[in-house]
Amino acid sequence: MSIEEIPQGAEVQVISKDEKKARDLIKKLNLKQVPGITRVTFKQKGNLIYAIDSPDVFRSPAGTYVVFGEAKVDDMNKRIAEAQAQAAQQEALSKAATADDKSPEAITADLEAASLLDKKEDDEEEEEGEVDESGLDSADIDIIIEQTQVSRAKAAKALRKHDGDMVNAIMELS
DSSP: OOGGGSOTTOOOOOOOHHHHHHHHHHHHTTOEEETTOOEEEEEETTTEEEEEESOEEEEOTTSOEEEESOEEEEEHHHHHHHHHHHHHHHHHHHHHHHHHSOOHHHHHHHHHHHHHHHHHHHHHHHHHSOOOOTTSOHHHHHHHHHHHOOOHHHHHHHHHHTTTOHHHHHHHHO
């Protein structure tokens, strides 16, 4: 297969003769490929780490592993420094974002305060006006007040809205 025949964007893996021979021997040894491994690291004395990204890993029934891939020296101190720099950058970004935004707890508290304020305003509006109980049973209104802990005016309004149906009036006010 020539280079012109390879579709653009296709993932191509070049395998040396020795690696191909080793893979054929692995198939004969009945080793099973282990899927889902994205990185293999080997540690030597003195924080020297060899890393293989996107390896092909095979396992024998006895628990021996064979790993194929390009090993690169991984400097752990450099990685730690990069991780710390990224963490500091993310912290700075989050501080800048929270300067404008609030935490979820603060937003929840604001919403609860606003809903309580709206309830108080509604109660004040209804309590100011006279309660029109004409055509309604006062015992029904008393039961709604007892079940929902609302004002008499609000209970009468809900009962009137549902044409005297106590269940729906209670459900609306609960």
